[in-house]
Amino acid sequence: MTEPLIYEISTPGRVGVTLPNVDVPEAGMPENLIRDDLPLPELAEIDVVRHFVRLSQLNYGVDTGFYPLGSCTMKYNPKVNEDAARLTGFAFAHPLQDPEASQGSLALMYFLQEWLKEVGGFKGVSLQPAAGAHGELTGILIIRAYHLSRGDAKRTKILIPDSAHGTNPASTTMSGLEVIEIPSDERGNIDLEELKKHCGPEIAGLMLTNPNTLGLFEEQVQEVIDLIHSCGGLVYGDGANMNALLGVVRPGDLGIDVLHYNLHKTFSTPHGGGGPGSGPVGVLDHLVDFLPGPIVDVLEDEKEEQPPLYGLICPEKSIGRVKSFHGHFGMMVRAYTYMRIQGKQGMRAIADHAVLNANYLRVRLRDVYKVPFDRICMHEFVMEGHWPEAPDVHALDIAKRLMDYGFHPPTNYFPLIVPEALMIEPTETESKATLDAFAEALLKIAEEAKAEPALLQEAPHATPIGRLDEVRAARQLVLCCRPLELDSAAD
């Protein structure tokens, strides 16, 4: 059963909330600025609840089942995070209230900054960016500002490997710099020779995803970084894959100058069906002054019995704020809760089990699915969803068929450098039992692909709706429901 649109269940005159009566004399209104119609739907509370409850049931989330979406780190979102973020003192604090009246929030942000610095090996962190891509833009702007501050205005190019996430080049363009793409070599690493060709005085920096989007740790990472540094460039780290590195290696120790974290991947804040995320940026010493402000600092040290006084400061040569207020504080609370529970011991354990799970699946599947770079991977790996014996079956078909087995499909067709890519990231929160069941399903599907390809091509069969016509959606654009013109489609 499909669910009608909220406008289709609207009835003129129906009321969803009651509000208090006006308890002050009514003021006159500027008639020319008052709207006539307010074309919002009209529903009772019960209608709204049923509608969205039913809609939710058409969705698949981590709490419904395994969600091995590569590059997205769909780990379990601890329930206590949700409770913490909803504590009255957090959820109902005004961002502009006096810092002295906000010591709880500021202390939390301060510790989160400190912990992120510690796991990343950085000297400064700004919590302001709203998501990974936002962190990228912030980081590239920092790199740009750094060069400019040194009078080095000709550094306008950013090198980006071809395996990078699309946000990397897009962020670079937004920052006003120019993208140069670098190919990967046959082991999935950055092609060092190619890289060398480009190094020079116009290079502002390199954007490095490490582990890269093949799930592989750059084997010549030190050479790559040294190369960039030696030509005067800086290295940006795309920290989307930090889950593999916690307690294993600190990007700052590798010489990465600036990196964004994804609290909504590595630090367990929920993805929310597409956000909100949080993309703090960490930097080495020479970039601290360029961070977007405000940043939390200790204004007065702790004195016996007296806790320290926290306050907001703006770095000297800051690129400026990238967002209103202080960033996604609600996400910070969740990440803080998670890091505090995991603690020192937990960090390495997260990486270890994330890497173990990915390798376990790789090994279980590699005889049947081609794994183009088949060596020990980090937190994820990429395999090909295609066989010569089943030429009309594609990665997409496998993805859709997995739904019939009760699993969320892996990322597909990314990274672009692997044909028919299926990018699998199990995360550390999944048990062997789940991985085994998933592997069995994929092995079964591989058989089906050869024996009964239509089963895959017409998949999914067991979902609330079948394969959707994406071409039609883009051709006959219907992007919002216009309640008045609608003929009652509600049945």
Next chain:
Amino acid sequence: MTEPLIYEISTPGRVGVTLPNVDVPEAGMPENLIRDDLPLPELAEIDVVRHFVRLSQLNYGVDTGFYPLGSCTMKYNPKVNEDAARLTGFAFAHPLQDPEASQGSLALMYFLQEWLKEVGGFKGVSLQPAAGAHGELTGILIIRAYHLSRGDAKRTKILIPDSAHGTNPASTTMSGLEVIEIPSDERGNIDLEELKKHCGPEIAGLMLTNPNTLGLFEEQVQEVIDLIHSCGGLVYGDGANMNALLGVVRPGDLGIDVLHYNLHKTFSTPHGGGGPGSGPVGVLDHLVDFLPGPIVDVLEDEKEEQPPLYGLICPEKSIGRVKSFHGHFGMMVRAYTYMRIQGKQGMRAIADHAVLNANYLRVRLRDVYKVPFDRICMHEFVMEGHWPEAPDVHALDIAKRLMDYGFHPPTNYFPLIVPEALMIEPTETESKATLDAFAEALLKIAEEAKAEPALLQEAPHATPIGRLDEVRAARQLVLCCRPLELDSAAD
């Protein structure tokens, strides 16, 4: 897909929570009193969440759709009720903490008592009973104690109409009194002549459900009550159907001596898949001293700026407590919230719309379904789920077929006095659109019954599981999973 049992997804050694370490010296343990094995399942938090989320999706609730379960008043459960009950000061108050430190809870209980008295027309209310049946037992014990207190020891019989809910006779038996069943007349009222025959010095009282379980208001209610009173008996009101009477008539004004409310019906507290409920009991003046204690009272009156001081008292000749502590306080918070929002104006509106909705459905269906007592009903009505033209289709089949249309079935085979009963209670929170859709479905099903009876007999078709073998369940009793003997049924 069926969900495995929690034991079937258990893995030895898996851990769901971490707990703090012991921070005190460990004490010795009495070895003979320490258990060897603790055969609980072993799961990670993620397993537990997924398991119960998936289970929940196999359920139908008011928040999923229309739930016209007669006699159960499945009205919408306002979400704010849930928030209120979870406020820290309520959810984390200890029942035995000093009343002076519990003024918030006591004030709430006090007002709830007052409001229930007001809508019921009673002089005293005890909030202690846990559910409707518990209220019945309480009420009958009060009636018994009343007679005994007057030295009237021979009143050992309770009259109960044949249309009464099964809890009425069961509660009576539990109280140590004896049940005499009274038939209904051809208009669905208590048969007055029969009643008269039984009145006498052995009668402790009558249990009256009004509106009765046919959804009809007793047309001779005053005669019935007078009759009982005149023979020295008392009248117990089963208030399960109070929803129809709010602001319309107060049972106490009719002369009903004692009545239980169902907060989980009339006052919108959720049914929770079978509880918890709350069944406060209201009484007229002469019974106030017999109520179970403790009851909240004002110990010191309000003085300028000072709120009144509330405390707990125990009525003089109390039958004794029927439950630990003060009853289901969490349910009281929800009911208070609801009554406070509805207020004076809301009460009558609830009854009006509940009655309107029932009559609307009755009128829409009566040409196709036989309504044996077809006159203006109160909040619900009973029709027959059977046609001579479709002799092999029964009420149960109609009920099951309704599931395929996305509705929860009505109560069936109750009250017992109507053959193939379908008892429909829409409640006031349902809109005309929902009622119309439901009526359409029932009319469609009536056609199907005649044209294609198997469609009904094999229904439901669209549910997670088909019709279940209840006979087998009762014959081959499997009432708990014995993890050790289980052969892995998890697939």
Next chain:
Amino acid sequence: MAYIPHTESERQEMLAEVGVKHFDELYGAIPADVRFPDLDLPEAASEMEVFAELTALSEANLDVIHTTNFLGAGAYHHYIPSVVDHILRRNEFYTAYTPYQPEISQGTLQAMFEYQSLMCQLTGMEVSNASHYDGATALAEAVILALNQHRMKRKKVLLSATIHPHAREVVRTYTQGMGLEIKGDEDCNVGPDQLIDLIDETTTLVAVQYPDFLGHIHDYTALGAAAQAAGALFCVVANPFALGMLKPPGEFGADVVVGDGQSLGIPMSFGGPSVGIFTTKEKYVRKMAGRLVGETVDKDGKRGFVLTLTPREQHIRRDKATSNICTNQGLMALASAVYLSVMGKTGLRKAAELAYHKAHYAAERIDTLEGFSLWNEGAFFHEFVISCPKPVSEINAHLLEYDILGGYDLGQDYPELKDHMLIAVTEMITQEEIEDLVLALEEVGHD
């Protein structure tokens, strides 16, 4: 009008369809003199206003989050893993009715089946019902089961004095019309051995609490055997949290185990709702009150769950039913099931052990204080009694100045225990908090 979806035009249309002009006409059957009373209730208010009011009311209470709580006596502040409430908030669970229609109620049914299983495991018994109202009413139902088992021919019930006073009172309330002789709770010093002496061939049930109300844990094997030797049923009122480490009553040969499940993942909520546990032996299952979920298959052989043995219940058997219970504590049973699932084998034991060690440490520390002494002899679990140099209420008033919620004043229920305080220590208490309590008590001693 809150929660009523009707628009004015729908109202008119529907009234017309029903054949009346005005709501008033729907109520012709109601005596005119009492129709449409003018209710003295507050004016209707918005959710916004009411929630603010309720927030203020709730904050007029002391709560155990903002105090250090040593009060137990039947309601305990244990840790509730966050997941529990997240599951209870699933709309499909909490807005459903009793699962009369199994095809669309498998969620509730399977969860209840799991609850039953978990309760059997925890108590060491064979069958469990799907819950009673609370521990006290479950005990009353155990008495009724025994009476029925003996066809009302045995009328003596032995209740240990160290069963929770509320539970004993509820048994008396429930059975006031049955002509029973209830004995054994005259003096809190009557131990299991003395109870044995009271058993005779008119005894229908012997009930004790474990750990008992004063914290003690006893080996009830001999008592159970003596009861059964006399043909009586043996019932243990257990704290299920303690069963995380203690020998289950099943191993004492209990015929019935009852208890209050509040300590399994349910907030105290000023006393309710909680859940009443009731487990027994298979041979009593048809005499047992309350709902039961059983396993079966659907028409395609798929496993599923249904309410079973319903003929015992009131809606079929009416006055012959084993009990009148209908609505039970479904959602709270679910809470316990989620709690036990996530705590699991090691978690529950560890939590119980934490409480045990901390309680013993606290007892030992307090016992060294001048004027205070540990009253308990023998083993106890996480509650213990201290004799105090002053009335308990005075001491508690003092403790409250330090945001400490002191123990229960036993003099209320046991005159022989005047100036004795029952202290509960759960896994939520830290050593530091124990030291704070000790310091504060020390001050009282010195006053």
Next chain:
Amino acid sequence: MAYIPHTESERQEMLAEVGVKHFDELYGAIPADVRFPDLDLPEAASEMEVFAELTALSEANLDVIHTTNFLGAGAYHHYIPSVVDHILRRNEFYTAYTPYQPEISQGTLQAMFEYQSLMCQLTGMEVSNASHYDGATALAEAVILALNQHRMKRKKVLLSATIHPHAREVVRTYTQGMGLEIKGDEDCNVGPDQLIDLIDETTTLVAVQYPDFLGHIHDYTALGAAAQAAGALFCVVANPFALGMLKPPGEFGADVVVGDGQSLGIPMSFGGPSVGIFTTKEKYVRKMAGRLVGETVDKDGKRGFVLTLTPREQHIRRDKATSNICTNQGLMALASAVYLSVMGKTGLRKAAELAYHKAHYAAERIDTLEGFSLWNEGAFFHEFVISCPKPVSEINAHLLEYDILGGYDLGQDYPELKDHMLIAVTEMITQEEIEDLVLALEEVGHD
């Protein structure tokens, strides 16, 4: 280890399957000298301990539930109907990723489609994206859209000074590498008419706020027409809550409407997350940044929803994308959709009117006080400026003694408005609270 399900034996089995003996062997590719740093982080702790710590931290904050709040300036304490959070807590919504797989994401997709529809209705525009990070970044994206629309040939952006200072700053941060000329916000007294004078043929976008940062509501028809006459795009930064009663920017001919959705059912949460609204005309849809949900059908013709026009986005177009945005504010957009659905046509208007009337009452009352005067001339919505006899920080310190959270100190952003306070009054404020504020301010005046 929290949230890691592996048992020791599974760990060993899996390591063996992978062909290594120990975790360390998995990291051969990592430079040995920096491998396995010893992290200086707190010890792991239990949920129980950490939640207690967080509760204490949260209570070290002042919150608007326990104070009377007149602070706005871009973040507002509005009523959030209880249903909103109940829906956000649905696990299937909040634990899902961006709906790349439509067959199992119809919940998110349809809700986003509804969000888009609601935003179009509210702002009076033709298309909406599925959200930006917040109002400030949405404005920056509007600038980029305009730049792209003019193929980077026009480089002048006019920002009214009464756009939120944070939003103006974010535009400058975003565009620092683009060589723009950003003008118009030098002085808060530059009104719409003066802005018209600044428009020329190099102007790519003209942006104003509505109601503006100082509370004013202006008719922007003439400004919009002037901008468009010069070939520039006209952008309105709107408070969507105010659009419950105010003429929608679409009626001023806006090309783009952006705004922060926090006022639509999202708690302030110390500043985030909220949701950035972005609506525009159909003709700009291919230039618009961010995700878009469109309607389509499945293979059986059943209606369904998918992400559409994805080629605009970074994962396809990479450096040619309209923006880099990937993760957006999905769940917060859902919150707004639920909020608007339950507030509905009449509810939102009524709430907006309540705020309007209360704000005007408060302004009038304060204006009568000695030393204080209402600075605004002309119409305002629910915020207004008062000139004060003392520094705003001093006044606020005084108000806090009465648990009143005073207004925003405008001197921070506008030197010309030293000792001016921006006061916000929402529907949450009662007359009584306004009187309390007036009394407290009066005292300040008399000091």
